[in-house]
Amino acid sequence: xxxxxxxxxxxxxxxxxxxxxxxxxxxxxxxxxxxxxxxxxxxxxxxxxxxxxxxxxxxxxxxxxxxxxxxxxxxxxxxxxxxxxxxxxxxxxxxxxxxxxxxxxxxxxxxxxxxxxxxxxxxxxxxxxxxxxxxxxxxxxxxxxxxxxxxxxxxxxxxxxxxxxxxxxxxxxxxxxxxxxxxxxxxxxxxxxxxxxxxxxxxxxxxxxxxxxxxxxxxxxxxxxxxxxxxxxxxxxxxxxxxxxxxxxxxxxx
Amino acid sequence: xxxxxxxxxxxxxxxxxxxxxxxxxxxxxxxxxxxxxxxxxxxxxxxxxxxxxxxxxxxxxxxxxxxxxxxxxxxxxxxxxxxxxxxxxxxxxxxxxxxxxxxxxxxxxxxxxxxxxxxxxxxxxxxxxxxxxxxxxxxxxxxxxxxxxxxxxxxxxxxxxxxxxxxxxxxxxxxxxxxxxxxxxxxxxxxxxxxxxxxxx
Numbered sequence: 001x002x003x004x005x006x007x008x009x010x011x012x013x014x015x016x017x018x019x020x021x022x023x024x025x026x027x028x029x030x031x032x033x034x035x036x037x038x039x040x041x042x043x044x045x046x047x048x049x050x051x052x053x054x055x056x057x058x059x060x061x062x063x064x065x066x067x068x069x070x071x072x073x074x075x076x077x078x079x080x081x082x083x084x085x086x087x088x089x090x091x092x093x094x095x096x097x098x099x100x101x102x103x104x105x106x107x108x109x110x111x112x113x114x115x116x117x118x119x120x121x122x123x124x125x126x127x128x129x130x131x132x133x134x135x136x137x138x139x140x141x142x143x144x145x146x147x148x149x150x151x152x153x154x155x156x157x158x159x160x161x162x163x164x165x166x167x168x169x170x171x172x173x174x175x176x177x178x179x180x181x182x183x184x185x186x187x188x189x190x191x192x193x194x195x196x197x198x199x200x201x202x203x204x205x206x207x208x209x210x211x212x213x214x215x216x217x218x219x220x221x222x223x224x225x226x227x228x229x230x231x232x233x234x235x236x237x238x239x240x241x242x243x244x245x246x247x248x249x250x251x252x253x254x
Numbered sequence: 255x256x257x258x259x260x261x262x263x264x265x266x267x268x269x270x271x272x273x274x275x276x277x278x279x280x281x282x283x284x285x286x287x288x289x290x291x292x293x294x295x296x297x298x299x300x301x302x303x304x305x306x307x308x309x310x311x312x313x314x315x316x317x318x319x320x321x322x323x324x325x326x327x328x329x330x331x332x333x334x335x336x337x338x339x340x341x342x343x344x345x346x347x348x349x350x351x352x353x354x355x356x357x358x359x360x361x362x363x364x365x366x367x368x369x370x371x372x373x374x375x376x377x378x379x380x381x382x383x384x385x386x387x388x389x390x391x392x393x394x395x396x397x398x399x400x401x402x403x404x405x406x407x408x409x410x411x412x413x414x415x416x417x418x419x420x421x422x423x424x425x426x427x428x429x430x431x432x433x434x435x436x437x438x439x440x441x442x443x444x445x446x447x448x449x450x451x452x453x454x455x
Contacts, residue, residue: 122302
């Protein structure tokens, strides 16, 4: 009996559509969130993450509706976030059907946001989204979609966030994100060893071996990826079979 | 068949309701004691903090009616924190009382493992039960909790291990509990809810 390592597809949503940032091209439309969510639910995803990356106010306004439509398609857990600034916004995300809410920039600016959400909804509902960049052998936390350095050591900030009641860390390597060069296993292992809560690794997934590596060397509890699943270059079932054959515990039954 | 889904103010009810309705049940949200009387069965879903959960039930004057319903044989299914509420108390809020159908206390998961226990885990059958009828060996269920009743609790019909053996499924006459989220546990979770509904007929 073992806790399975989780495979988590991520939907980056802008104004109600799943998008993917492509170098030199801007955002490419990858489909309808509810349809993609239903497909991943069917194909054996262990959880789904939906992140609002809308730049415009109009785009943001549609996000709660997106969460509701995605949630209706799922019988697996749903995590949602992106730009959550207040308790009320976090509550709205949960009321729309998410099981967990992610916080990032606003929590760095005002760490009490984590405490408030955790006291009200429980640690299991609060995920710290932690974007990191390597600087001289350690990792620094970044905010505003990776555009602004905080000057804070990622492990220190993760520790504080967990003490305040974050129940999970969604760790994204800015260095690896979009590069398809594999997860940052050093960063993931560092945070996983530092905090007593599960760590979801994100950024850089390309091959099945990348997943194997992040679950072994990287000590990740879960691994998140977007485009490799959207483009159907990799099926979740094949990935799980690959991991299972190499001794990584994964959920195979549905 | 009307199933009362208890709304204490903070749970994610739509997913529980959706799961029950997809199995043919007729659900009704209950925020007042009078709404409970016509129910064939009661589902008590809960997430978050034990203290806030019990306080939410108390503010709605639902604690005594729930105890009375359970004592008079109305089937009750507690989900996650709802299972914990079937016990006498929890370390998470030592001054609050649970519904007290099961006399043991809910305790914190040990510190030598990651907590919260979040993710998909398997069950170890302790004895035959209605809820786990036809559930395949090795099936996975989705858990998200930091506290649990120990697997040694008398009502335990299936345990799970996370640093300690804890009660994953409890069953005693008309009182049922699942520490995992059946509404978030794919097809196997739906099977457990179906078993609960079938136990009512």
